[in-house]
Structures are given as structure tokens and as C-alpha cells.
Amino acid sequence: MRYRxxxxxxxxxxxxxxxxxKKGEYKAPKxxxxxxxxxxxxxxxxxxxxxxxxxxxxxxxxxxxxIREDVVWNRPTWKLGQRKARVRGFGDLLGLFTxxxxxxxxxxxxKECLEALSVLNLSADCSVCQxxxxxxxxxxxYHPDLNAGDKKAEEKFKRLTHAYHLLLxxxxxxx
Numbered sequence: 001m002r003y004r005x006x007x008x009x010x011x012x013x014x015x016x017x018x019x020x021x022k023k024g025e026y027k028a029p030k031x032x033x034x035x036x037x038x039x040x041x042x043x044x045x046x047x048x049x050x051x052x053x054x055x056x057x058x059x060x061x062x063x064x065x066x067i068r069e070d071v072v073w074n075r076p077t078w079k080l081g082q083r084k085a086r087v088r089g090f091g092d093l094l095g096l097f098t099x100x101x102x103x104x105x106x107x108x109x110x111k112e113c114l115e116a117l118s119v120l121n122l123s124a125d126c127s128v129c130q131x132x133x134x135x136x137x138x139x140x141x142y143h144p145d146l147n148a149g150d151k152k153a154e155e156k157f158k159r160l161t162h163a164y165h166l167l168l169x170x171x172x173x174x175x
Contacts, residue, residue, distance in 0.1 A: 017044040028052070113170050116163035128171050135164040 015024040016038040024039030028048045040048055055063050109117075109124055117124060120134045138160050140146070147153035 013039050015039065015041040015044055017041070017048075020044060110170070113167060116166045119159055119163040120167070122167075128168070131164065131167055131171065135160060139164075 013024045014020070015022045017040055020041060020043075022041035022043070024041060026040050026042060026045035027037040028040055028045055029052075030036040030038060032054060038048070055066065058066070114124070117126070120131065120138065122130060122134055126134075139157065142153045142157040142160060144150075144154050144157060
């Protein structure tokens, strides 16, 4: 394994292997902290790498934990179908969110949310991004500052804002 060369500290850095007088061009970590390094010639860095064990001194449980974390790039995971979705309003086409009896755990869309969707001219499977875009477009059209004195536009703006906040909280928080 080759390491990136670091700027030399002068014209010649000797190999850190005892008794070697060759140029130390390749760095190798001293321990698992990876903060301090040895500098070896090519021959000795290859020898060092063959014997390097990052998990030396770890218990079997720590090694197993490290292997499991590395499988998923050190990110938390959940069993398929075990975690409920945070964003609501999607269909369960593959049946991943059923409770074993075929009954879906995906909640139905409440009546007030269906009404709010119709106010914003959206379908039940819209995303949060689509919701925000629709609200922004309609809010610009019916904003009171752009429709001075128009009571119908003002009421429409109030209904749009209420519908937007209702849907946004339901889609993101599951309320």
C-alpha cells in the first residue's frame, strides 16, 4: 500500500526502521489514533503494512461491532419494513409496511388534509417539495400586498396558508 508523500523536512529524511539509512518517503501510522506516523523506505513500509493490524488489542465484541458498522458505512440501519416513514402520503406498493396480517401500518390521510390538498390543487401522493412549490406559486398570486383591498384574495391567501401549514406538519411530523 502506498501513502501520499508529505513535504520533506529538509533535503533528506532517513527511514525510521532501525539500521536503515535509505530515504524515508512513505508514512505509516504508529497506532490506531492515526495522528502520528513513521517514515519508511519502500522496502520497510511494505514489511510494516504486512504486519499492521488496526484491530490489535480489540475484544471480539468490538471487532464484530466494527465489522457490522463497516458493512453499512458506519450509518445506522433498520430492518426492512420495521421503521415507519417520516414523510406521509405515499402508497405501500410492495407491502413493506404491513403488520403480518396484511393490514397496512401506513396511516390513512385525514379528511382535513384531503381538503387542504384540494385547496392547494395537489394529489395525495405529493412530496414536501411539491407542496412548498405549490404554496409559493399560489401565495404570490393571492398575497394581500399584491391584491390591495381584494377581500376574496385575502381569504384565499388565509386558506392557502392554513392548508400549507397543516399539510407540512402532517407530512413531516406525522400529526
